[in-house]
Amino acid sequence: MILTICLVFTAAQLGQRVAVLDFVEPSAKGTRWGLGGTCVNVGCIPKKLMHQAALLGTAVKDAKKYGWQIPGPVSHDWATMAGAVQNHVRSLNWGHRVQLQDKKVKYLNLKGSLADEHTVKGLSKAGKETVLTAKNIVIATGGRPKYPTNIPGAMEHGFTSDDIFWLKKSPGKTLVVGASYVALECAGFLTGIGLDTTVMVRSIALRGFDQQMAGLVTDYMEAYGTRFAWKSVPKKVEKLPSGALQVTWVDGQTGSEARDTYDSVLWAVGRAPETKALGLDRLNVQLNNATGKIVVGADESTSVPNIFAFGDISEGRPELTPTAIKAGKLLARRLAGQSTELMNYDNVPTTVFTPLEYGCVGLSEEEAERRHGKDGIEVFHAFYKPLEFTVAERDASQCYIKVICERGADQKILGLHFTGPNAGEVTQGFSMGLQCGATYSHLLQTVGIHPTCAEEVVKVGITKRSGLDAAVTGC
Ligand code: NAP
Numbered sequence: 001m002i003l004t005i006c007l008v009f010t011a012a013q014l015g016q017r018v019a020v021l022d023f024v025e026p027s028a029k030g031t032r033w034g035l036g037g038t039c040v041n042v043g044c045i046p047k048k049l050m051h052q053a054a055l056l057g058t059a060v061k062d063a064k065k066y067g068w069q070i071p072g073p074v075s076h077d078w079a080t081m082a083g084a085v086q087n088h089v090r091s092l093n094w095g096h097r098v099q100l101q102d103k104k105v106k107y108l109n110l111k112g113s114l115a116d117e118h119t120v121k122g123l124s125k126a127g128k129e130t131v132l133t134a135k136n137i138v139i140a141t142g143g144r145p146k147y148p149t150n151i152p153g154a155m156e157h158g159f160t161s162d163d164i165f166w167l168k169k170s171p172g173k174t175l176v177v178g179a180s181y182v183a184l185e186c187a188g189f190l191t192g193i194g195l196d197t198t199v200m201v202r203s204i205a206l207r208g209f210d211q212q213m214a215g216l217v218t219d220y221m222e223a224y225g226t227r228f229a230w231k232s233v234p235k236k237v238e239k240l241p242s243g244a245l246q247v248t249w250v251d252g253q254t255g256s257e258a259r260d261t262y263d264s265v266l267w268a269v270g271r272a273p274e275t276k277a278l279g280l281d282r283l284n285v286q287l288n289n290a291t292g293k294i295v296v297g298a299d300e301s302t303s304v305p306n307i308f309a310f311g312d313i314s315e316g317r318p319e320l321t322p323t324a325i326k327a328g329k330l331l332a333r334r335l336a337g338q339s340t341e342l343m344n345y346d347n348v349p350t351t352v353f354t355p356l357e358y359g360c361v362g363l364s365e366e367e368a369e370r371r372h373g374k375d376g377i378e379v380f381h382a383f384y385k386p387l388e389f390t391v392a393e394r395d396a397s398q399c400y401i402k403v404i405c406e407r408g409a410d411q412k413i414l415g416l417h418f419t420g421p422n423a424g425e426v427t428q429g430f431s432m433g434l435q436c437g438a439t440y441s442h443l444l445q446t447v448g449i450h451p452t453c454a455e456e457v458v459k460v461g462i463t464k465r466s467g468l469d470a471a472v473t474g475c
Contacts, residue, residue: 007138007310007328012103014336019132020100021122023111027162028147028155034093035107038142038312039321041089046165047185049085051353054192058355062392076193078170085165108132113279117304121279136335139278139294139302139309140328143271143319145182153237157245158265161186170195172263175247177234179205181352183268184217188354191226198227198260200234200249206352210364213417216398220356220419223395232258237265273313283307288315298342300331308335310343318348349431351424356398359427362415362434368404377414378407380440380460384472386421387451399453403443403460411440418457426454 008018024041026032033041053076060074100107110122110130120137122130145160161182164171172195176187179201190197199221206214222228231252238246244261251258273293280287286295286303293315294302300310308331311317311324326343333339349361368377380403385396404415416430433442448455462470 007140007332008100008103008105010329010332011336012105014332014338016332016336019106019108019134021108021110021112021120021132023109023123023125025111025144027144027160029159029163031163031166033166034090035096036089036093040092040096042162042165044321045092046085046089047161047189048353049088050081050165050189050193051185053081054189054355057192057194062388062394065392078193079168081193082165082167089165111277113277114283114285114307115279117283117306135306137307138300138328138331138335139307139313140311140324141274141278142312143273145267146270146272147267148177148234148269151234151236153239153245154234154265154267157237157239158267160267164266171266172196173261174198174264174266175200175234175245175260175262176266176268178268178270179203180207180268180270183266184221184352184354186266186268187226188221188224191221191224192355196227197225198229198262200229200232202233202252203231206358208364209352209358210360210402210415210417211366213358213360213364213400213402213419216400216419217352217354217356217358220398221354223398224355226355229258234265271312271319275313291315299334300327300343317345318350320348320350323348344435347431347434349427349434351427353424356419357421357423358417358419359423360415360417361427361431362413363404364415364417365402365404368414372406372414376407378405378411378440379403379464380405381462381464381470382456382460382472383470384420384453384456386453388421401457401460403440403457405440413438413440413443416457418453420453422453426457429454430457 008020011018022035024033039045057076060070064070108122108130110124112120112122115121118133120132122132145162147155164186174190174195174197176183176197177200179199183199184205187197187199205218218228232249235248235250240246244263245265246259246261247265248257248259275287275292275294283304285307287293288295294309294313296302296309296314300308302309310327310331312319330341330343347362351357351359365379382401384399384401386399389396399420402417403413405411405413413434418426443458446458448458456472462468
């Protein structure tokens, strides 16, 4: 929805008459939220704030080494954190509403479906129907978390990322099922605020990401207190008379059945697009049958000329808010006849906000090898120690930088990967370099800012191929 808001703001500013339909179906657990979509209400924003709560817990431990006298043991109160986060989210809901009014965008709290290629039917919570007609229709209805369908008790006793940020009381001892962004980020902040947390990994962590980096992220999490049940899949979830949830799973490493009890089970097993209720079949809007997503062209057009789709609902696009916001704004400009510029989906940077953050832009080492061959790439790397870790005596074994370049004259940078504090802030700047076609020599010509973690990126000099120790030792 934040995507739609950015698109409609742009369209309205360009003099278009715009109406936006928005309707939140409550989660299976009955969680509801306001205007702004997944990112604002049940995604990036509450996640980053809860990640910050966890980082502060680590900072409090570091603080003692830096001379802070902290009387007594420190403990965390879920209700205070969740209440404050929820209040911030509500303020964003309100802010978006006000901006829509200011920009004279017609906001309709209705669930939309397409009647024909120029007609949308909107249904209110009370069942009242409103019919709207439009020259162009843009779909950005995103996706919702999935529940596994073959695990008894999964939906009855578990919840998803649609619920976790709105829980009134602490989830307590939690089993997180899944091993991608959502799973690791949630498990990271739950561990960080002091909860006993286990991640159940079916195959690998962070599929699609550089697997060496994924290993560093999970190694750090394990060292930091998150438990991992590797190569394991849940079989059933049962509620015991005590109220505890008993989870039975098959341990893929031993083949034997195992069980443990938890206060909560969080399913983070992926997201499904919200296409079913849109009436797209009536209009022959082409979907990808395997994913259920809408097939789009480079200009976000669907198989019906005046219907467009962007964001998580569209096939093959990164499921990332800023990518979709940019795509939406560019689409609005094209629809208003102000521009022909298309979205560039290459070199989109991203960060996984795990306890040790991981930022990357460009290709993983695996993908670079697949495209250019093992001998066609040069990987420069470094293990470094963030200055703030030194006095705090924190282990920096997983703080690592990898710059993947084409091997040959130009040494164009293909991918940049960073684990460490503030990975998002570090990666954002370098992503512009990749957009500009930066080479390894551009990186070396860049002067570092001392003392920072980011400066280690412009100093990487050891190649993986050399087999030399990649630990940073000085200048
Ligand atoms: P995802 O990337 O689709 O990953 C799903 C995870 O669940 C995988 O680890 C998968 O394991 C596992 N899984 C699936 N079915 C399972 C089952 N039945 N039992 C056990 N494990 C199962 O989903 P996601 O983490 O929900 O993320 C969705 C999208 O949101 C991502 O594409 C990401 O781009 C976006 N996102 C971005 C951010 C950010 O920018 N920081 C944060 C959160 C989400 P396998 O690998 O074995 O299939």
